[in-house]
Amino acid sequence: MTASSLSFRFAVTFIIVGIAMGIGMAATQDHSIMPAHAHLNLLGWVSLFLFGLYYERRPALDTSRLAFIQVGLWSVGTIVMTIAVAAIHLGYTAADPAAAVASLIVLAATLLFAYLVFRPTTSAASGPTVRMNPAE
Numbered sequence: 001m002t003a004s005s006l007s008f009r010f011a012v013t014f015i016i017v018g019i020a021m022g023i024g025m026a027a028t029q030d031h032s033i034m035p036a037h038a039h040l041n042l043l044g045w046v047s048l049f050l051f052g053l054y055y056e057r058r059p060a061l062d063t064s065r066l067a068f069i070q071v072g073l074w075s076v077g078t079i080v081m082t083i084a085v086a087a088i089h090l091g092y093t094a095a096d097p098a099a100a101v102a103s104l105i106v107l108a109a110t111l112l113f114a115y116l117v118f119r120p121t122t123s124a125a126s127g128p129t130v131r132m133n134p135a136e
Contacts, residue, residue, distance in 0.1 A: 003067035007052030010075045014044025036086035043078040043106065051113065061116060070112040077105030 018041040025031045051071060055062040081102035087095035 002055065002062040003064070003071050004052040004056035004062050006068065006071050007048045007055060010071065011045050011048035011052060014040055014048065014078065018045060032089050033086040035089055036082050039085055040078065040082040043074070043081065048074065048078075054117075064116075066112065066116060070109050070116065073105055073109035073112065077102045077109055081106065 018037060021033065021037045021040065025033065025037065048071070051074070055067050055071075061067050080098055084095040084099035084102055088099060
Protein backbone atom coordinates (compact mmCIF):
# COMPACT_ATOMS: atom_id res chain seq x y z
CA MET A 1 0.00 0.00 0.00
CA THR A 2 1.11 3.56 -0.66
CA ALA A 3 0.35 6.81 1.15
CA SER A 4 -1.71 7.95 -1.84
CA SER A 5 -3.89 4.82 -1.85
CA LEU A 6 -4.37 5.13 1.91
CA SER A 7 -5.34 8.79 1.45
CA PHE A 8 -7.82 7.93 -1.29
CA ARG A 9 -9.38 5.13 0.77
CA PHE A 10 -9.82 7.35 3.82
CA ALA A 11 -11.15 10.18 1.63
CA VAL A 12 -13.81 7.96 0.06
CA THR A 13 -14.79 6.58 3.46
CA PHE A 14 -15.11 10.08 4.88
CA ILE A 15 -17.23 11.37 1.98
CA ILE A 16 -19.62 8.43 2.37
CA VAL A 17 -19.98 9.21 6.09
CA GLY A 18 -20.32 12.93 5.27
CA ILE A 19 -23.10 12.26 2.77
CA ALA A 20 -24.86 10.03 5.29
CA MET A 21 -24.61 12.82 7.89
CA GLY A 22 -26.10 15.27 5.37
CA ILE A 23 -28.95 12.93 4.53
CA GLY A 24 -29.59 12.37 8.24
CA MET A 25 -29.73 16.12 8.87
CA ALA A 26 -32.11 16.62 5.96
CA ALA A 27 -34.36 13.76 7.01
CA THR A 28 -34.66 14.98 10.59
CA GLN A 29 -34.67 18.69 9.70
CA ASP A 30 -32.05 19.08 12.44
CA HIS A 31 -28.94 20.78 11.09
CA SER A 32 -27.24 21.33 14.44
CA ILE A 33 -24.24 19.18 13.46
CA MET A 34 -23.64 21.08 10.21
CA PRO A 35 -20.21 22.32 11.44
CA ALA A 36 -19.10 18.70 12.04
CA HIS A 37 -20.41 17.73 8.61
CA ALA A 38 -18.42 20.59 7.05
CA HIS A 39 -15.24 19.63 8.93
CA LEU A 40 -15.58 16.02 7.81
CA ASN A 41 -16.13 16.95 4.17
CA LEU A 42 -13.29 19.48 4.02
CA LEU A 43 -10.70 17.71 6.14
CA GLY A 44 -11.74 14.16 5.34
CA TRP A 45 -12.73 14.26 1.70
CA VAL A 46 -11.12 17.28 0.06
CA SER A 47 -7.83 17.52 1.95
CA LEU A 48 -7.10 13.79 2.02
CA PHE A 49 -7.87 13.46 -1.67
CA LEU A 50 -5.50 16.33 -2.44
CA PHE A 51 -2.81 14.74 -0.25
CA GLY A 52 -3.30 11.53 -2.23
CA LEU A 53 -2.82 13.35 -5.53
CA TYR A 54 0.34 15.01 -4.24
CA TYR A 55 1.82 11.75 -2.96
CA GLU A 56 0.87 9.89 -6.12
CA ARG A 57 2.86 12.41 -8.18
CA ARG A 58 5.95 11.77 -6.04
CA PRO A 59 6.60 8.00 -6.05
CA ALA A 60 9.56 8.13 -3.63
CA LEU A 61 7.49 10.10 -1.14
CA ASP A 62 4.41 7.93 -1.73
CA THR A 63 6.11 4.96 -0.07
CA SER A 64 7.84 6.90 2.71
CA ARG A 65 7.09 6.26 6.36
CA LEU A 66 6.59 9.98 7.02
CA ALA A 67 3.85 10.20 4.37
CA PHE A 68 2.01 7.28 6.01
CA ILE A 69 2.36 8.95 9.41
CA GLN A 70 1.02 12.22 7.98
CA VAL A 71 -2.03 10.52 6.47
CA GLY A 72 -2.64 8.56 9.69
CA LEU A 73 -2.34 11.63 11.93
CA TRP A 74 -4.63 13.63 9.65
CA SER A 75 -7.23 10.86 9.60
CA VAL A 76 -7.23 10.35 13.39
CA GLY A 77 -7.44 14.11 13.93
CA THR A 78 -10.33 14.37 11.47
CA ILE A 79 -12.28 11.56 13.13
CA VAL A 80 -11.82 12.94 16.65
CA MET A 81 -12.55 16.51 15.53
CA THR A 82 -15.73 15.51 13.68
CA ILE A 83 -17.08 13.62 16.68
CA ALA A 84 -16.07 16.36 19.14
CA VAL A 85 -17.52 19.19 17.03
CA ALA A 86 -20.77 17.26 16.60
CA ALA A 87 -20.94 16.65 20.35
CA ILE A 88 -20.29 20.34 21.10
CA HIS A 89 -23.08 21.42 18.74
CA LEU A 90 -25.41 18.91 20.35
CA GLY A 91 -24.78 20.59 23.71
CA TYR A 92 -22.00 18.42 25.16
CA THR A 93 -19.48 21.10 26.09
CA ALA A 94 -17.30 18.47 27.77
CA ALA A 95 -16.11 17.61 24.23
CA ASP A 96 -14.23 20.93 24.00
CA PRO A 97 -10.89 19.44 25.12
CA ALA A 98 -11.21 16.61 22.57
CA ALA A 99 -11.82 19.16 19.82
CA ALA A 100 -8.76 21.11 20.98
CA VAL A 101 -6.56 17.99 20.97
CA ALA A 102 -7.88 17.00 17.53
CA SER A 103 -7.07 20.48 16.23
CA LEU A 104 -3.51 20.10 17.46
CA ILE A 105 -3.25 16.67 15.81
CA VAL A 106 -4.43 18.14 12.50
CA LEU A 107 -1.96 21.00 12.94
CA ALA A 108 0.86 18.49 13.51
CA ALA A 109 -0.17 16.61 10.37
CA THR A 110 -0.24 19.89 8.44
CA LEU A 111 3.25 20.80 9.63
CA LEU A 112 4.49 17.33 8.68
CA PHE A 113 2.96 17.73 5.21
CA ALA A 114 4.62 21.15 4.90
CA TYR A 115 7.95 19.57 5.82
CA LEU A 116 7.45 16.89 3.15
CA VAL A 117 6.58 19.51 0.54
CA PHE A 118 9.42 21.91 1.33
CA ARG A 119 12.30 19.57 2.04
CA PRO A 120 14.77 19.65 -0.85
CA THR A 121 14.78 15.91 -1.54
CA THR A 122 11.01 15.87 -2.06
CA SER A 123 10.99 18.36 -4.93
CA ALA A 124 13.70 16.43 -6.78
CA ALA A 125 11.75 13.18 -6.46
CA SER A 126 8.62 14.22 -8.32
CA GLY A 127 6.84 11.85 -10.64
CA PRO A 128 7.33 11.49 -14.36
CA THR A 129 7.01 14.62 -16.42
CA VAL A 130 4.43 14.49 -19.19
CA ARG A 131 5.62 16.17 -22.34
CA MET A 132 3.04 17.31 -24.85
CA ASN A 133 3.76 18.30 -28.42
CA PRO A 134 1.47 20.61 -30.34
CA ALA A 135 -0.75 19.01 -32.97
CA GLU A 136 0.48 19.43 -36.51
